[in-house]
Amino acid sequence: MSSPGEWPSDWMRATLGMLSLCALEQGESYGYAIIADLEANGLGAVKGGTLYPILARHESAGFVTVEWRPGEAGPGRKYFSLTDLGRSELERMRAQWLRFAANSNAYLSSARPVGTDIP
Structure with missing residues (x-):
């Protein structure tokens, strides 16, 4: 059984694209x-090696801009911002x-009932 915050990796893979857009809302x-x-x-906990490729796909799709x-x-940073298209995509995904x-x-x-025949 997973404790809170330790979700099956399949769930995170399936939702991280949407959640990353939401984080930028x-x-x-x-x-x-x-x-x-x-x-x-x-x-x-999400690893950078998991998140950054998703953010790169969002950029390619026009959902985010990068600066x-x-x-x-310290070192520089890439800042991500939602575009209007990204906001629309987030709303579609959220719904x-x-x-x-x-x-x-x-x-x-x-x-x-167990064993029910489904037509």
Whole structure:
């Protein structure tokens, strides 16, 4: 059994694209801050090697823009910002997810006879 924040990797792979867009909904951010935000919200630890390719795909799709900023006291950072297309994609994904989650919850909660023939 997983403890909170330690979710099956399949679940994280399936949702991380949507969650990373959601992390940018309130404003621009950089990879480490996105990872920290996800973890702080009970979604577990995400590795940079997992997140950065997703952010690169978002950039290729036009969902985010990227700006490199030099660091003041350390290395520079890539800042990611949602585009209008990215906001639209997030809303589409959010609506689909909420329908999927509701259907999944209903299915998991229902008592179904075992061995029922389905036409």
